[in-house]
Amino acid sequence: xxxxxxxxxxxxxxxxxxxxxxxxxxxxxxxxxxxxxxxxxxxxxxxxxxxxxxxxxxxxxxxxxxxxxxxxxxxxxxxxxxxxxxxxxxxxxxxxxxxxxxxxxxxxxxxxxxxxxxxxxxxxxxxxxxx
Numbered sequence: 001x002x003x004x005x006x007x008x009x010x011x012x013x014x015x016x017x018x019x020x021x022x023x024x025x026x027x028x029x030x031x032x033x034x035x036x037x038x039x040x041x042x043x044x045x046x047x048x049x050x051x052x053x054x055x056x057x058x059x060x061x062x063x064x065x066x067x068x069x070x071x072x073x074x075x076x077x078x079x080x081x082x083x084x085x086x087x088x089x090x091x092x093x094x095x096x097x098x099x100x101x102x103x104x105x106x107x108x109x110x111x112x113x114x115x116x117x118x119x120x121x122x123x124x125x126x127x128x129x130x131x
Contacts, residue, residue: 013043018088018097022048030104034060034068039100050100051085056093069096080128 008014008026015021024040027050035055042048056065072084073096083099110118 008038016088016097018086034065052098052100053090053095054098055090055095062094066094069094072096078128078131080124081131
């Protein structure tokens with residue numbers, strides 16, 4: 001976002017050129033260390049699930065974000081790696097369109113997990129990192 005462009009808010013309708021100007025409603029906004037993630041709910045949900053739009057924050061390293069995006073997209077699909085769909089520019093900032101996942105690890109109380117689930121999760125994490 002440039003200073004002249006207002007920050008998108010929950011409920012805002014946006015379109016994405018990388019997805020043939022498909023329209024989405026911003027359903028959730030998550031702030032992170034390198035960027036902001038917007039949950040995008042399709043206006044016409046004709047088979048399109050909610051997506052995530054991860055954008056770069058001005059305080060982050062733009063070149064590092066672009067390298068991360070290119071690497072992420074090059075991974076393709078793997079059951080233990082979040083799926084990135086496309087790299088794009090949004091409001092003159094680099095961004096990645098990805099699948100939306102309803103729950104993050106930060107929202108998970110690992111103390112409630114049995115040890116078998118923690119072991120299975122650790123093995124899946126290692127598998128994804130190894131990929």
